Amino acid sequence: MAGTRSDTRTALPHPPVTVQAVPVVREPPSPEVLADAADTFAMLASSQRLHLLWLLSRAERDVSTLAEILGVSIPLASQHLGKLRLAGLVSARRVGKRQLYSVDDPHVVSLVDQAIDHHEDLRTRAGRPG
DSSP: OTTOOOOOOOOOSSOOOOOOOOOOOOOOOOHHHHHHHHHHHHHHTSHHHHHHHHHHHHOOEEHHHHHHHHTSOHHHHHHHHHHHHHTTSOEEEEETTEEEEEOOOHHHHHHHHHHHHHHHHHHHHHTOOO
16 A cells, blocks of 8 residues: 555564764873873772762761761861862862861762762672672
């Protein structure tokens, strides 16, 4: 009949091939950008600093609250926060006598979340508790 199509389908001998998106080609990063990125990963090499970043990406907190959650002294938490601030990973604002810290850069939040998600997934696949 004119204007109609037959709905008969031929079975394929193999499953269809899935085509993945091709990543956008970018210029390679400069040596300076690579060094800066390596410095960021060095900051994340401490599990306590990584925990601080995770906590601060969820809510603004003061140093005493952070120290209590981490189970460390206030001076140690403060030292970690100072390093993270110098690296530009954490920001702070004063409210009265308290200094409140936060992570407001979506790149930092994403980097921390992806690193943690990656290792939680690896542990799940390996059957290890996490």
